[in-house]
Each structure stands twice: as C-alpha cells, then as structure tokens.
Amino acid sequence: MTNRNETSCTIVIFGATGDLAKRKLFPSIYNLFAKGELGPNFAVIGAARRNWSHETLRENVKKSLDESKTEINEDHLDDFLAHFHYISLDVTSKESYQNLNRLINDLEGEFNIPCNRMFYLAMAPQFFGPIASYLKSEGLTNETGWNRLMIEKPFGHDLPSARQLNNEIREAFREDEIYRIDHYLGKEMVQNIEVIRFANAIFEPLWNNRHISNIQITSSETLGVEERGGYYDKSGALRDMVQNHMLQMVALLAMEPPIRLTTEEIRSEKIKALRALRPVSGDQVDEYFVRGQYGPGNVKGNEVPGYRSEPNVDPDSNTETFVAGKLLIDNFRWAGVPFYIRTGKRMAEKSTKIAIQFKEMPMNLYYKTDEDVHPNLLVIHIQPEEGISLILNGEKLDLSGQTTPVKLDYAHTSTDKLNTPEAYEKLLNDAIKGDATNFTHWDEVALSWKYVDEIFNAWQQKKAAQFPNYEAGSLGPKESEHLLAQDGFHWWPLDW
Numbered sequence: 001m002t003n004r005n006e007t008s009c010t011i012v013i014f015g016a017t018g019d020l021a022k023r024k025l026f027p028s029i030y031n032l033f034a035k036g037e038l039g040p041n042f043a044v045i046g047a048a049r050r051n052w053s054h055e056t057l058r059e060n061v062k063k064s065l066d067e068s069k070t071e072i073n074e075d076h077l078d079d080f081l082a083h084f085h086y087i088s089l090d091v092t093s094k095e096s097y098q099n100l101n102r103l104i105n106d107l108e109g110e111f112n113i114p115c116n117r118m119f120y121l122a123m124a125p126q127f128f129g130p131i132a133s134y135l136k137s138e139g140l141t142n143e144t145g146w147n148r149l150m151i152e153k154p155f156g157h158d159l160p161s162a163r164q165l166n167n168e169i170r171e172a173f174r175e176d177e178i179y180r181i182d183h184y185l186g187k188e189m190v191q192n193i194e195v196i197r198f199a200n201a202i203f204e205p206l207w208n209n210r211h212i213s214n215i216q217i218t219s220s221e222t223l224g225v226e227e228r229g230g231y232y233d234k235s236g237a238l239r240d241m242v243q244n245h246m247l248q249m250v251a252l253l254a255m256e257p258p259i260r261l262t263t264e265e266i267r268s269e270k271i272k273a274l275r276a277l278r279p280v281s282g283d284q285v286d287e288y289f290v291r292g293q294y295g296p297g298n299v300k301g302n303e304v305p306g307y308r309s310e311p312n313v314d315p316d317s318n319t320e321t322f323v324a325g326k327l328l329i330d331n332f333r334w335a336g337v338p339f340y341i342r343t344g345k346r347m348a349e350k351s352t353k354i355a356i357q358f359k360e361m362p363m364n365l366y367y368k369t370d371e372d373v374h375p376n377l378l379v380i381h382i383q384p385e386e387g388i389s390l391i392l393n394g395e396k397l398d399l400s401g402q403t404t405p406v407k408l409d410y411a412h413t414s415t416d417k418l419n420t421p422e423a424y425e426k427l428l429n430d431a432i433k434g435d436a437t438n439f440t441h442w443d444e445v446a447l448s449w450k451y452v453d454e455i456f457n458a459w460q461q462k463k464a465a466q467f468p469n470y471e472a473g474s475l476g477p478k479e480s481e482h483l484l485a486q487d488g489f490h491w492w493p494l495d496w
C-alpha cells in the first residue's frame with residue numbers, strides 16, 4: 001500500500017545536463033544526503049539527450065558540488081555518487097519511457113527502493129505536458145508507491161496557456177501529486193513571514209488597516225538577463241517575477257491566520273487573499289503600474305550594456321525589465337492599505353526586502369521639535385541578509401529632547417549570499433516528504449495569472465513604451481517614485 005510519508009524514492013531529473021540541475025539540484029541533493037534526509041535507499045536518474053555515461057553524470061555532479069562550493073565530506077562522496085545513473089533519451093519519443101521504466105525498476109531492485117517515484121521537470125516548459133502524459137501512458141506512474149511531479153516555472157505564459165498545461169498534467173497526475181515550484185517559497189525568510197505573523201502576539205493585533213499604512217515589497221537584481229535573453233524577451237518582469245514570487249509574498253503577508261498549519265488550510269487562506277486583489281482595468285493601468293527597461297549604465301563599478309544590446313534580445317524590444325505596482329486588497333483587514341511592489345534587473349542592489357510601515361501616532365507630542373516622528377517599520381530581510389529589523393523611536397542622547405529612529409536588528413548573512421541552493425534543498429526535501437505547503441496550488445497560479453494578464457493586456461494595447469527609461473545601476477524609472485509620492489509615501493532605502 002502507498003505510504004505518502006515514506007521518503008525512500010527514485011528521483012528522475014529530466015534535463016539533468018542543464019543549468020538548473022548543475023547549479024541548484026545536484027548541490028541540494030548532496031546536502032540532503034549529507035544531512036541523512038535521503039537515507040540509504042534512494043537513486044537519482046539523470047535524463048537528457050546528450051550521450052553521457054553514468055560516469056560522465058557522476059563527474060558532472062562532482063563538478064557542480066565543487067563549483068557551488070558545497071561542503072563535501074570526501075569519506076562518503078563515492079557512496080553518494082554511486083546512487084546517480086544516467087539515461088540518454090529524447091522526451092518526445094515514446095520509446096524513451098520504456099527504457100527509463102526499465103532503469104527505474106532495476107534501480108528500485110538494486111537499492112531496495114519502494115516504488116516511490118519523483119519526476120523533476122528541469123526542462124523547457126513546452127515539454128512539461130508531453131512528459132507528464134508519457135509518464136502515465138507508458139506506465140511509469142504506479143499504484144504501489146507514490147508518484148510526484150515537480151514542475152519548474154514558467155507555468156504557462158498567461159491564464160489560457162497555464163490552464164491548458166494544467167489540464168494536460170492533471171490527465172496524468174492528481175493535484176496532490178503535483179509540486180509547482182516557486183523557489184521564493186523555499187527561502188528561509190519567506191517561510192518566516194508566517195512565523196513572524198502567527199507566533200508573535202505583538203504583531204497580529206496590529207496587522208491590519210487600523211495600524212499599517214502601507215507595505216512595500218522590493219526584489220531587485222544587479223544581474224541582467226545573462227544567457228536567458230531568448231526566454232526573458234518574451235516574458236518580461238511582470239510575468240517572470242510578479243505573477244509568481246511577488247504575488248506569493250503578497251499572499252503570505254495578506255492572508256488571514258489559517259485555522260491550522262496544514263497545507264490545505266494555508267493554501268486556502270492564500271487563495272482567499274489573491275481572490276481579494278482588486279483587478280486593475282486597462283484605463284487604470286498607468287495609475288497603478290509602472291514599467292521600465294534598463295539602458296546602459298554602471299552596476300557596482302562595472303559598465304554594462306542596455307537591455308536592447310543583450311544577446312538574444314530584440315534591438316527594438318518593448319519588454320519590461322522593471323515593474324512597480326500598487327496593489328489593493330478588498331477585504332476588511334486591508335481595505336485602503338496599498339501593497340507596493342517593485343522588481344527589476346540591473347538595479348543598484350541585489351536585495352529582497354519587505355517593509356511594513358505602521359501608521360503615525362494619533363498625536364505627535366514631540367511637535368515642538370518641528371521634526372516628524374519617524375514611522376515605525378518592520379523590515380523583513382529576505383536576501384542577501386536574512387532577518388528582521390524593527391524601527392522604533394528613541395530619545396536622542398544629546399539633551400535636545402528630540403526623537404531619533406532606533407533599529408532593533410535580528411539579521412544574519414545567508415550562507416551563500418543568494419540563498420537559492422538552500423531554497424531548492426528545502427523544496428526537494430518537502431516534496432520527498434509529501435509536504436506541498438510551500439508549492440503553489442493551481443488556484444493560486446490561476447488567480448495570479450488572471451491579475452497579471454489584465455496588466456499585460458493593457459500594456460500591449462498601449463503604444464510602445466518610451467524605453468529605455470532607467471539607467472542600469474539605478475533604482476528604476478522615476479515614475480516608480482511617483483507611484484508612492486502620489487499617496488504621500490516613499491520607498492524605504494534598501495540598506496535599512
């Protein structure tokens with residue numbers, strides 16, 4: 001009989017010769033092995049077209065651990081690598097799946113693994129549907145153990161394509177067998193949003209429109225599009241970052257406390273928060289959203305080209321590399337509280353932060369100083385530092401009787417600065433254990449696309465934007481400042 005909690009399994013990585021497997025998946029699997037999370041009975045099968053041997057895969061796994069500076073214990077490295085096997089196949093050919101099934105069966109025998117099968121799709125999205133369908137039709141999913149499908153982004157490029165993809169994979173896998181990855185949900189401090197909110201008696205009573213004036217979420221990058229120009233130019237920041245990571249953070253901040261900390265209850269509250277997002281109609285888009293594209297500039301002392309000069313990007317591209325937006329959530333808790341988001345490439349800092357700004361005191365007893373009392377802020381540092389800061393007011397130590405902001409800090413630098421290997425490690429571990437809490441349910445995906453599609457369509461209908469409109473190495477176009485200024489706010493600095 002199927003035991004959902006049994007962790008002993010075979011992990012098949014489709015796309016094992018690719019970038020994601022090398023940079024994120026192999027180091028994560030090693031870390032899980034080193035921590036004893038995988039136990040002795042597991043196998044990893046790398047699948048791709050390249051004509052590699054088992055040994056070539058193992059050499060590449062070892063190389064990926066070295067390049068990612070994973071701490072390796074040489075004593076058990078060979079034992080670890082012995083669990084890796086490679087199969088050369090084309091995912092579009094039916095015969096491939098019969099060969100793969102034979103290899104899985106052999107390894108289940110060799111390593112004494114129950115028929116628990118994890119299929120990780122680290123492949124371009126056009127293959128997601130066909131792979132899922134072949135896995136079922138060719139008998140690789142089974143009734144004896146569990147079957148899980150881990151699926152990378154992008155999950156569609158709009159609501160209709162996402163729905164079509166979902167229908168395709170649902171033909172082969174049940175919703176509870178599908179693990180849609182949003183790697184932000186694997187980040188330590190994103191997971192901590194719930195803990196900060198629901199394990200601290202001092203915050204929950206204040207977590208509403210009576211006490212919070214606005215919430216700001218920034219995810220800025222210093223990198224450009226690197227080798228992903230071909231994908232990114234068809235996607236843009238709205239669909240690459242807002243539809244998934246930014247809206248997931250909004251949902252976690254806005255949701256009601258779940259009645260229990262179970263996958264179903266948490267997802268249900270996130271879904272309700274996303275349902276309450278006020279849609280932005282075409283004629284309002286400029287009032288609520290700002291788009292930008294970087295021109296040439298200087299990022300951290302290096303001259304960099306503008307977006308339109310990046311490899312595989314259309315020289316007249318109208319794709320946005322920056323988005324700022326004001327989101328409103330129409331429910332009792334949040335009515336009237338703007339959630340500002342911004343994300344972009346080639347910005348001044350690599351930083352993901354959430355600033356929760358509390359309302360002013362009802363009366364300023366320190367008015368004689370002609371100084372405004374600084375608003376209280378709760379800052380959640382997601383990356384590269386991880387932690388929280390609380391900004392209060394204290395008295396200046398100079399006998400002036402004036403107030404000064406005082407920062408209470410709990411922060412530490414994440415092990416690898418960018419934190420993503422740990423995110424993948426956590427997500428893989430969760431999926432192996434059958435915990436889908438930090439993966440996105442189809443309803444969340446659908447609601448996010450619905451929200452984002454309206455903005456995208458409104459932009460499409462307008463004439464081409466005046467791009468480039470921000471310099472690489474800056475904080476985005478000036479209109480992003482206006483978005484908050486019109487409400488009497490400003491973006492809090494990223495180095496707070």
Ligand SMILES: NC(=O)C1=CN([C@@H]2O[C@H](COP(=O)(O)OP(=O)(O)OC[C@H]3O[C@@H](n4cnc5c(N)ncnc54)[C@H](OP(=O)(O)O)[C@@H]3O)[C@@H](O)[C@H]2O)C=CC1
Nearest residue numbers: 015016017018019020048049050090091122123124152153
């Ligand atoms: N790289 C990253 O940091 C991130 C990637 N992702 C997502 O992960 C997925 C994979 O990305 P990434 O690793 O960068 O992509 P790559 O292009 O580096 O890798 C693609 C993989 O697919 C294999 N492949 C392509 N066609 C076939 C085929 N017909 N049959 C079998 N194998 C095939 C390639 O191997 P071969 O040529 O040997 O067949 C290769 O292993 C994408 O959906 C991407 O959006 C998401 C977040 C971050």
Ligand SMILES: O=C1O[C@H](COP(=O)(O)O)[C@@H](O)[C@H](O)[C@H]1O
Nearest residue numbers: 153183219221240241352418420
């Ligand atoms: O999903 C994506 O995320 C990365 C940013 O991730 P982070 O963990 O480094 O913040 C982004 O660069 C990429 O374009 C996008 O596809």
